Amino acid sequence: MNIRSFNDFTSYISGNEKELKNKVQILSSGKIHENSPFSVITSLKESNELPTLVCGDPEIKLINESANKGLKVYNSFNLKKGNILKRFIGENFMPKTVKDRNNVKRLNFPIIANGKNGSNTYKSLHMFKKSENDYDSFQEKIIPKTKYDILMFREKPICVYEKINDTYRDKEVSRDLYEKIVGISSKIMESHGLEVYHMKIYESTQKKYYLKGINKCKDLDEKQANLLYIELYEDHYGYPIPTWYKNKITSLNANS
DSSP, rough: OOOSSSEEEEETOOOOHHHTTSSSSSEEOOOOOTSSSSSSSSSSSGGGOOOEEESEEEEHHHHHHHHTTOOEEEEEEEEOOOOTGGHHHHHTTOOOEEOOOGGGGOOOOSSEEEEEEEEEEEESSSHHHHHHOOOEEEEOOOEEEEEEEEEETTTEEEEEEEETTEEEEEEEOOHHHHHHHHHHHHHHHHHHHHHHEEEEEEEEEEOOOEEEEEEEEOBOOOHHHHHHHHHHHHHHOOOOHHHHHHHHTTTOTOOO
């Protein structure tokens, strides 16, 4: 991408979709919508020096080697396995957790008790006291009023879906939800340095927001793929995607 004159710029903003697409590559083990503007590759060896987004966790050795070739790779490391939410315990967006059995009475029920042999849910303190099982930690169980699936680029929400009866719907983000998303994502960036990822947030019946999960981008529907492509394109090349292209994306729906 190289705009050197006014004529180049005029051609760019009035161009067709073919000239805008396939300028960013994606390497994923998941499902990427067939109408995605990304150029899909199966190995970094196919990169052709274009910026590349890694969705999933291929061999980290290959990603590190690409850095020596000057290739721009988004998500250029593996996300550690295990419960990556543990490091956020104590933050106001995490359910309250205690390790001492004697402090369970300070929690709001129901709670989830976790131990080496698994976990159990207790609806009341009375039921918990009947149990003699050995546990390592105890956490308040969030009863979600609303579930959100949010596609993020660094600390910016790209696409926000609300999950209703196993179906995703576009969600108009309130100021309160937006501020909470940005606050949580800043902690994720400090901790993991992820650039593109899915964040799951639960809104409780008390209208509080809690982080439920973090995953590297893997599956992208048509709307998610296009919105994400715009962000990566503009981030790498430094040119804004033409308005006429962005307007087409706004008409896309969740699950398409």
